[in-house]
Amino acid sequence: MKKFLIALVLGAGITLGGCAGMAEQALNLPSGILTQSVQNPVTRDHLYRLENGLIVGVTALNSYKKLCESGQLAANCIATVATLQAYVRRGRPLLRQLRIFVRKNDQVNARVVFDQVQMILVELRGTAAAAGIPIPQTP
Amino acid sequence: MADVGRIFEVAMTGLNLVTSLAQQGKDISTAVGALTKVFSKRPQDVTEEELDETERQLDELLDEFEKPLGRKE
Numbered sequence: 001m002k003k004f005l006i007a008l009v010l011g012a013g014i015t016l017g018g019c020a021g022m023a024e025q026a027l028n029l030p031s032g033i034l035t036q037s038v039q040n041p042v043t044r045d046h047l048y049r050l051e052n053g054l055i056v057g058v059t060a061l062n063s064y065k066k067l068c069e070s071g072q073l074a075a076n077c078i079a080t081v082a083t084l085q086a087y088v089r090r091g092r093p094l095l096r097q098l099r100i101f102v103r104k105n106d107q108v109n110a111r112v113v114f115d116q117v118q119m120i121l122v123e124l125r126g127t128a129a130a131a132g133i134p135i136p137q138t139p
Numbered sequence: 140m141a142d143v144g145r146i147f148e149v150a151m152t153g154l155n156l157v158t159s160l161a162q163q164g165k166d167i168s169t170a171v172g173a174l175t176k177v178f179s180k181r182p183q184d185v186t187e188e189e190l191d192e193t194e195r196q197l198d199e200l201l202d203e204f205e206k207p208l209g210r211k212e
Contacts (some may be wrong), residue, residue: 012210035161048176048185055173058200060156063165069209081208088205136174139196 042110047102050117051095057128057135058088064133080131087124091117168194 061084068077094117101110125135153174160167178194 045185048190050195051152051190051197052173052176055193055197055200056153056156056170058197058204059160059167059170059173059183061204062200063160063163065204065208078208085205088201092201134156134159136156 022033040111041107042102042114044102046114047098050114053136060133061088061128064128064131072097077131083127084124087120087127091120091124094120106110169200 064073064077065081067073068081094113098110098113099119101107101113121135125137128135148195153170157167157170161171171195173196176189
C-alpha cells in the first residue's frame with residue numbers, strides 16, 4: 001500500500017511538472033516560470049527590498065545628473081544620462097505592474113515582471129558602472 | 140553561503156556609494172535610510188504603510204531623474 005502511494009505521488013508530481021511545461025509552451029511563457037513562481041514567490045518583502053535598493057541606486061544617479069548639469073563632468077555625461085533615463089522610462093511601467101501583482105499575490109505575473117525588471121537593472125547597472133556610478137544589487 | 144556573499148557584496152557597494160556621496164557633500168539621509176531598510180527588516184515586519192512610503196520616496200527620486208537635463212552640448 002505504502003509503495004503504491006509513493007508511486008502515485010511520484011507519478012502525480014511528474015505529470016503536474018509536465019503539465020506546467022506544456023502550459024508554459026502554450027502560453028509562450030519562459031521555461032520554469034509556473035513552477036518557479038510557486039517555489040520562489042515574489043513577496044511584499046522582495047518588493048520592499050527591491051524598492052529600497054533602487055532608492056540607493058537612483059540617489060546615485062541623481063547625484064551624477066546634478067554633477068553633469070553643473071558642468072563638473074565631461075560632456076559625454078549628457079549621453080550617459082540620456083541612456084540611463086531611457087532605462088528608467090522602460091522600467092517604471094513594469095515597476096507599477098509589479099506593485100499591483102505583488103499586492104494581488106498574482107505570483108505568475110509577478111515573477112514574469114520581476115524578472116523583466118531585473119533584466120533592465122542588469123543593463124542599467126552595466127551602463128552606470130561604465131560611467132563610474134556604482135549601483136548596488138538588491139538582495 | 141551564497142546569500143551571505145551576495146548580501147555582503149550589496150552592503151559593500153552601498154556603503155561605498157554612500158561614502159562617495161558624503162565626500163561630494165550630498166545629502167545621504169535617503170540613501171542611508173534605504174540601505175538600512177534593505178538589511179534590517181525581517182519579511183514579516185514589512186507593513187503596507189512602510190511599503191507605500193518606500194514607493195512614494197522612490198517615485199519622487201525617479202521623477203527627479205527623469206526630468207530633462209539642464210545642460211546642452
